[in-house]
Amino acid sequence: MSALLDRDRMLARAREAASAVVDPELPMLTLADLGVLRDVTVDDDGAVVAAITPTYSGCPAMAAMRDDLVRELRAAGFADARVRVVLEPAWTTDWITPAGRAALAAAGISPPGPAPQRSGPVLLRLTPARRAVRCPLCGSDDVTVGSEFGSTACKALYRCRACLEPFEHVKEI
């Protein structure tokens, strides 16, 4: 077997192990589905480096993500596994994969719409954000926002006026 092929296989195995790690606060999503896992590399000595980017500046899940990645990579046979941080470009909910969006909806969490685009200064919005949100439980679009802030930095609280159930929506950033 050539060394090149061997390395390709190692890289595939490392990517598979890293991609399967789930978000500690949204465990229905893998870090790959969330768009947090930016890159996985393997060097000549078999050392693996996984690159992750924070979702929010203060996201306390980053430490758990790092520990989980190192643990899973070691379990996959990579003794030298490290995690590096990528700050640029900043994470956006647009990086959540279609599979990730489906997993969120299946878990009763409304997935984000397209992230806001802007040119020029950031505009102040004095009226509540208008989003095309549907209740993930009954599908109704008759929903009302309870709070722009929720149990984690990434979610807003909504309530469905049709089925009366509360639900969370992943905010577009």
Place this chain on the structure above:
Amino acid sequence: MPDVRTHEPDDHDNAYAGLLVNDAHWAFGTDFEDPLAGVDTTVPDGVDPATLATYCLMLGDDALVLSQRLAEWCSNAPDLEEDIALSNIALDLLGQARLLLARAAAADGSQVPTLPDSSPVPDEDRLAFFRDAPQFRNVRLAEVPGGDFAQTVVRILLFSSWRLALLDRLNQSRDAVLAAVAAKAVKELTYHRDFAGRWFLTLARGTDESRRRLVAGLDALWPFWTELFETHDVERAAARSGVGVDPADVAADVEAVLDQVLAASGVERPAQPPHAADHGRDGRTGRDGEHTEALTALLAEMQVVARAHPGGQW
């Protein structure tokens, strides 16, 4: 994919069931995590490392001190939604502070307090927990005591309008780390400002009492407004070398945002001169380490555990 089950689906009788199932998700490990692990922290050519570090401390201290003030609301806000909102805002600011203090330490290690060799405390924590008030570089708007909910809304509006304008320009910083931290922070400050702006409007148009409290809050914080736009020598030097922003350059934009909120709310600008806050000797401000006594009490509470255990691992 790891099993993320947290309890037996049919076990409804035991409140403790599942507490220790797969708790690896919550095991944060026994060492500290470097928020800039693997990030290139080389200081750009032609930039004085001490200037860059002090400039990052200024922006980091602003966020750290206001974060601590807002955290005081945790479990004390008027309702659960606002409690969670204020805690979320505090957490975002804490994250910004952590990155900025880590960037300061990476640029100029000589500004990081020295601890015994055996101490595992990382640099950003040394800066947060082992400096005294005169070494803090935050603006005084961040440190003055909390006041009521209306005053908190005013403070977040003033602070986030100013900081959003600053960091939006910092996006162009020649320091790639600072530019990246700023770009992410802008997204967060956008919804902090929206939150405060909407509450400002709500309280202004609510009852006589909510309006009275809002206006009183604005009057109380107004003396600290112009300090935000005074250019410190370090900020001037940072701006000249292309890594920082001169706060005087964002004044017009920020005043326009404030006018927009005041006009929508039917609230007048306070009559008192905005520069009523006493400056210290030779016009020193928070940026020089000249603070109100409130900062000392805030830091005492924030730092007491870390200082009691300088070798502690968490």
